[in-house]
Amino acid sequence: MNKDFESKAYRDAFVEEFVRTGVAFQIRALRDREKWSQTRLGKKADTTQTVISRLESPDYGNLTVNTLLTLASAFDVALLVRFVSFSDLVRATNKLSPEDLAVPRYNDEKQVAFSVSRSTAAPLLTTHRSKEFSGNRLEGTAEIFAYADARRGTSEKLVALA
């Protein structure tokens, strides 16, 4: 952990900046993925281009949970707001690439989860002692997590939606 974390003032500042900068970068990453202009995102979030521009700049952003919820809805992604340990925070600083930040939309997750073929998934599921599943779709949350777990590294974004 960065030795600066020994300072309480720095820790507090880092947490605030991680949220501000992190949200700014993630909105841009999600918007880039959608190929939306700030104006278009503004319309989807029932706000203006100016507000989106400010949210994408850690210099100006006035973040509220309501704003984040509105943006999550516009991108059709989930929002997780919770307290974490500093160890977890530091681990999170290693997952800031555009691919990490541009999380999949609900429909994309669903499509990936249910398009897993039996031939691909069955051996993996077997190693996790998962039960049989029918047809071409995984049955239930446990199986999907098992499949995701078996392919960790390539399918971390596969989230159970069953």
Next chain:
Amino acid sequence: MIKLRAFVLDDGLDVVSHWYALFDAQPKVRARLDNIMLHLRQQNREGWRREYYDTLRDGVGEVRFKIFDVNYRPLGSFVPGKEEFTFTYFATKNGDFNPPNAIDIAVARRKLIEKYPNRSRYVVGRWNQS
């Protein structure tokens, strides 16, 4: 992943260490740059663009952030042919650069590094670089 380097001053200190020492009493400023660089180094080159970065002239670009009405402009250059960025000079900006010749200094240092590669080194122990 972009690797980050720093110009080494005549006294052996590098510009990043020097800047962080200057701002030892301003944790918010340090934390902002830390977070921007943690993000930027995990972007590809195309991700280095406004609002957080802008290209200036003669191979020099600026990282951009504002705290307490001060526009901070750490200047630097991408290393030709490598996924590396070298900080060469830390300026501020209020309309004009402070100091006014900040870009010229950054350009001169970029050229110096090209001629003498040991005038820069990797930033270690910061921005998750080991």
